[in-house]
Amino acid sequence: MPIGMLGRKVGMTQIFNSKGNAIPVTVLQIGPCTITNSDLAINSQIQIGYEYINPKKITASRLGYFKKRKIPCFKYLKSCKISVNESTNIDIGEVLTTKNFSIGALINVSGISIGKGFSGYQKRHHFSRGPMSHGSKNHKQPGSIGAGTTPGRVFPGKRMAGKMGTNRVTIKNLKIIDINNEENLIIIKGSVPGKNGNLLYVYNK
Structure with missing residues (x-):
């Protein structure tokens, strides 16, 4: 099932394949994300939360939003559309991890590009x-x-x-080279927008 997740850019490096060729790759730390809202029946979309935050650091209205759904407080919320069929079953509070992605799959990465100032x-x-x-x-x-x-x-x-700079940029069809489910890391071929530590939105096709 195509699904989107939030994460951060760790940095770039290179790996070598079996033929000894150097492949430029980017390391991303994706998730874990929690489903905070579901609207499958009307708009075929869900809302995910990323990065836990102290309840004292958010507004009263947002705190009530999380208490109503009996879920932890999150710093970032993101709505994403998914493909829905009869067997689709998504519950609020369900945790999404890098296990939702597979090696060799193509993903799209969206983020804010590096600012260049007044040029x-x-x-x-x-x-x-x-x-x-x-x-x-x-x-x-x-x-x-x-x-x-x-x-x-x-x-x-x-x-x-x-x-x-500082524009929303989306890079499409980036191939997943490797996945580390224990550290929530994804290694993809090529580069992604933004500097190290930037917030990214990753979704598969």
Whole structure:
């Protein structure tokens, strides 16, 4: 059954296959996650909780939400759609672990990319630079950004300098190389968005 889980990025390394080729991999610590709500009949989706938190550090309304369902308090909540059939049976309080994934399967990983701060147009949009010869004063200037009288303004979405990074990025079809169920670790081929320790949403197809 396709299902989603929350986790964190541990870091990147490399492993060697039987032929001696180096494979770049990323280590993810996924779960355990607990099902905190179920809405299979109407929207075919469930809600999962990740990372326990002290009840004194959350609002009264959220504390009542967890007490009503008789489950521990979680720092992160995430709703995810699943495929439902007649045999699907999911109970609130059920714990999801890396055992829901299998070696060789393809998964999608979604997270926040690394922030680059305020970046110029060359770094942000890969624009070419100006002439570097003597007399030129247009090395890294953006140049004209629009016409004069008509239309008399700059159109929205003009590619210029600005904040770069910290966007929601999803990498699809990453292959699972190995799974460690005792430590809740998944080793996947390739890279995932964000820096080490970032929160990730992982779901299989």
